[in-house]
Amino acid sequence: MSTAREDLTGRARLRDAAIECFAAHGFDESLRAIAARAGVSAGLVRHHFGAKEALRAECDATVLARYRALKNESLNTSPQQLFAQFPSSRDGGILLVYILRSVREGGDAGKDFIDHMVAEALEFSRDAVERGILVPSRNEEARVRFLIQQSIGAMVVSFAMHPELPLDDFGAVMDRYYAEAMLPTLELYTEGLFTSREYLDEYLSFMAGTKNPPAGRAGENMTR
Amino acid sequence: MSTAREDLTGRARLRDAAIECFAAHGFDESLRAIAARAGVSAGLVRHHFGAKEALRAECDATVLARYRALKNESLNTSPQQLFAQFPSSRDGGILLVYILRSVREGGDAGKDFIDHMVAEALEFSRDAVERGILVPSRNEEARVRFLIQQSIGAMVVSFAMHPELPLDDFGAVMDRYYAEAMLPTLELYTEGLFTSREYLDEYLSFMAGTKNPPAGRAGENMTR
DNA sequence: TCGATCGCTATACATGCGAGTAGCGTCCTA
DNA sequence: TAGGACGCTACTCGCATGTATAGCGATCGA
Numbered sequence: 001m002s003t004a005r006e007d008l009t010g011r012a013r014l015r016d017a018a019i020e021c022f023a024a025h026g027f028d029e030s031l032r033a034i035a036a037r038a039g040v041s042a043g044l045v046r047h048h049f050g051a052k053e054a055l056r057a058e059c060d061a062t063v064l065a066r067y068r069a070l071k072n073e074s075l076n077t078s079p080q081q082l083f084a085q086f087p088s089s090r091d092g093g094i095l096l097v098y099i100l101r102s103v104r105e106g107g108d109a110g111k112d113f114i115d116h117m118v119a120e121a122l123e124f125s126r127d128a129v130e131r132g133i134l135v136p137s138r139n140e141e142a143r144v145r146f147l148i149q150q151s152i153g154a155m156v157v158s159f160a161m162h163p164e165l166p167l168d169d170f171g172a173v174m175d176r177y178y179a180e181a182m183l184p185t186l187e188l189y190t191e192g193l194f195t196s197r198e199y200l201d202e203y204l205s206f207m208a209g210t211k212n213p214p215a216g217r218a219g220e221n222m223t224r
Numbered sequence: 225m226s227t228a229r230e231d232l233t234g235r236a237r238l239r240d241a242a243i244e245c246f247a248a249h250g251f252d253e254s255l256r257a258i259a260a261r262a263g264v265s266a267g268l269v270r271h272h273f274g275a276k277e278a279l280r281a282e283c284d285a286t287v288l289a290r291y292r293a294l295k296n297e298s299l300n301t302s303p304q305q306l307f308a309q310f311p312s313s314r315d316g317g318i319l320l321v322y323i324l325r326s327v328r329e330g331g332d333a334g335k336d337f338i339d340h341m342v343a344e345a346l347e348f349s350r351d352a353v354e355r356g357i358l359v360p361s362r363n364e365e366a367r368v369r370f371l372i373q374q375s376i377g378a379m380v381v382s383f384a385m386h387p388e389l390p391l392d393d394f395g396a397v398m399d400r401y402y403a404e405a406m407l408p409t410l411e412l413y414t415e416g417l418f419t420s421r422e423y424l425d426e427y428l429s430f431m432a433g434t435k436n437p438p439a440g441r442a443g444e445n446m447t448r
Numbered sequence: 449t450c451g452a453t454c455g456c457t458a459t460a461c462a463t464g465c466g467a468g469t470a471g472c473g474t475c476c477t478a
Numbered sequence: 479t480a481g482g483a484c485g486c487t488a489c490t491c492g493c494a495t496g497t498a499t500a501g502c503g504a505t506c507g508a
Contacts, residue, residue, distance in 0.1 A: 010455065030495065041457045043498090048455090052496065104328055106384040114385065135415050139407055146378065146408035147417075153377020154370065160330040161338065182427060183363055184370035189417040190424040191359050193371075200414040203406060233485090254465065265487045270467065272485090 011048045013038045019059045023098040023170070027056065027105055060109040063098045064116065070095065071120075093170030097159070104156045118148050138204075154181065235272045237262045243283045247322040247394070251280065251329055284333040287322045288340065294319065295344075317394030321383070328380045342372050362428075378405065 017038035021029040031052055035042040049055040070092055103110040122144045128134040137143040158177055194200075241262035245253040255276055259266040273279040294316055327334040346368045352358040361367040382401055418424075 031497095032495085040455095042496095043458075044456055046497065047457095050497095103381055103384060106386070111385055114381065132419055134417055135411075135419055137408070137411055142404065143408040143411065146405055147412075149378040149381045150374040153379070153381040154373040155377070156380060157327055157338065157373045157377040160327060161335050162330070180366065181370055183431075184361070184367040186424040186427050187359075187361055187367065188371075188412070190421055192416040193358055193413040195356055195359055197414055200410040203410050207407075235485095255467095256465090264485095266466095267468090267488075268486060271487095274467095276466065 010038070010040055010044055014040060014045060014048060015055070015058055015062060018055055019063060019098055020094065022056075022059060023094050023101060026101060031055075056109075059098075060102065060112075063095055063102075064113065067092075067095045067099065068116075093172075093174045096155075096174060097170050100152065100156050100159055103152055104160065114148065114152065117152070118145050121148055238264060238269060238272060238279070239282055239286060242279055243287060243322055244318065246280075246283060247318050247325060250325060255279075280333075283322075284326065284336075287319055287326075288337065291316075291319050291323065292340075317396075317398050320379075320398060321394050324376070324380050324383055327376055328384065338372065338376065341376070342369050345372055 014034065018034045021034045021037055025033075031045045032042045034055075035045060045052065045055060049058065099113045102113055122141060125134060125140060125144050129136045129140070155177060158180070159173075238258065242253075242258045245258045245261055249257075255269045256266045258279075259269060269276065269279060273282065323337045326337055346365060349358060349364060349368050353360045353364070379401060382404070383397075
């Protein structure tokens, strides 16, 4: 990642250019545009990868690997990123934008990203509840999946409102979003939204009356 | 809407077929497929609308109009739909799926839908705060926009995980999602997530130290 | 020094799309 | 009943894309 672009082999340059193009313009970006960005000819894509699908697969794998690496090296669990733990560096920015686009597009790559984050967040959440930092839930897994869907979804929607993201300075775009979402997130997570418990209690007693003992599990595996 | 399909003119049949196709398969659906679904030839699209873009625009306008109508006639503000107030009928289901796809795709149509919902929710929110139902926010508009982005975004992500939505029974898909999201939503809105106020207070005192008096307004107009 | 492999380019298909044109039948009207 | 507008279809064109093939030139080992 920190290697100068000129030092990379054509294959790697093509892969990195594809990641940037996909992140900035979407996965429908043409092979010719990707090749132009990499400074090579279009035919080289086929030479190295055989088909566009394979190039895409390698991009997905690379992004996931880099995301995990970047996450491990800076084990930041700052409060604002509890359920959307993302690095805000320039390198991290493009990774997140790529991931958001994958989720937005649907398909297996997006599913994998989401599942990966849910698994990570579930681990963190169980621990945080045990340490008394988070309020416990009646269905921990359903809550975590829901919170991830909300957090990622809010970013997806926010970015979808913009016609095209700038090719450079992904980090700045991220910072803008964080600044916008920080206060509402902290307010909601700290003070909630309802002033009374009646809606929740009503739902709980309603569900207790059904033959569905663990409330809220209906359709739980919907996103799998 | 309740008119039998055979009674409609070709133009209306094309428009309704396009709405269904767009909702089920996305906006890249070909004119030929839409025409086939409407039971007419592909050239008729051009005859009536001139170009695909115009057909799309008419679909957008129709969906928004029907959504507003359906919303007005059933002024339901049940707690679970506070910030994603949607009808769950069959007709309402396809409208919501269409809207979700518009948002997911980005562009002006999605923006309009979001802005419309934000405006509606802001009105409701101000009133609910005044009536003591909702906890007040330090920045009401930012919170509303954020909650809408979260609510819609969660649905977008959830639906994006599915390769293709069923052409029929949009309502059932909606019900599955509600069943999945209800408990976490009520828990979060009622009990919050953090056990202590320290994260929020820390952020507030930090923002008070900057020259940015109304905390959380940075990048507020990002989604416009 | 030979030659073979490798990285890469240029060019040529095949396909699917939106858009455009010509013409046929039908219904409404004068 | 003749005429014309309208709804609609069949066919064609240009364009962009992914895919495929042929060939060039350099590097490296025998």
